[in-house]
Amino acid sequence: MKTFIGKQLYGDFGEQEPGGEIAKEKKAMHDEDAWPLWEVFIRSKQGLDHKHAGSLKAADAQMAIENARDVYTRRQEGVSIWVVESKHIHATNPGESESLFEPAEDKIYRHPTFYDLPDEIKHM
């Protein structure tokens, strides 16, 4: 008998229902009961920029920083942490990518390599 239902790859166990009587009715959590999402930025060492490391949930900023420390700096990955609530981040839309970023493509004169200079020239 073939019990196989769908294609399954490692880490993808399909969708069939499990047996047992464990399944319980659960009430969905309301949005206002959920902790907000925060984006975490880590400075890996003095002198470098803070860089986006990931995100996490926390009730407030202090907890976000404490959790970020536990999650993202357990192996000396950072010396400073910024957190910002994800809802405060404004981003470009992929639909606008063309109009925003393509104009830079044909402006090669903005790069130093555009200019052909004699090899004899020094310190430039």
Added chain:
Amino acid sequence: MQIHDLEKIFEEKIEREIKIESKDWMPDAYRKTNVRQISQHAHSEIVGMLPEGNWISRAPSLKRKVILIAKVQDEAGHGLYLYSAAETLGTSREQMIEDLLSGKAKYSSIFNYPTLTWADMGAVGWLVDGAAILNQVMLCRTSYGPYARAMVRICKEESFHQRQGFESLLVLSKGTPEQKAMCQDAINRWWWPSLMMFGPKDAESTNSDQSMKWKIKRKTNDELRQQFVNMAVEQVKLLGMTLPDPDLKFNEVTSQYDFGEIHWDEFWAVVKGNGPCNKQRLEARNKAHEEGKWVREAALAYAKKQQARISVKVA
């Protein structure tokens, strides 16, 4: 823009190895497959803490205890990275956790096996994490950006898991006759379930392999499993132990190790909820979630109160 234009752009990106990001247009099935796979992966990390948590208070030394705590803590973090990656696709953390707790969502079957002796901690690290790493290394190049980035982070941390496991077995393998026997016993019990971790044989796939086409996956189950066997066969020699498979032998033609038939009935039984520990694992998760409820609520109430105070001061 028409749907087929968007589809074309999407396919082109996949073709040209450009990562898909959360705000990019993607086919619904691509989104759904990623949500399912990433959340199942996240659940596996979370449930994966349970068999090891069992041994934190029973570790044979302080050294082994701090190592085990660090490893379990890593797994909690890995779960978080993956839940965050899944959330970028529009599903909510609450929904995913609910699906895990209700038994609707799946996690890796391997965690439904019990950890009976201390040697199991070594065998889990060496074999289970070893098998997971092969998959995870491949997933560092998966086509969905947030998933790939989570995997890169996880892979950096994961290699310590496997190494500590092997080292732990190495110590046992040089110990007393009882310790040696315990080491061999753990390998015997974890070997086959570890091979099952890679999933069913490629030949049994009924669907066309969309995940490979979309570059969510880059190697098939059988390819990864073979790679794992080839590695483990050599590694076990260093332990002076054996793998419990009489059919294991080097194939001169393929230059790979042939191995015996996997008991797929057992695999499907565990997937369907009838493994040795399925019920226990879900009950433990549900209990932890219930008992943590007041903490979550209290933290939120405190945050709201603090915020109200600030607003009053500002006004």
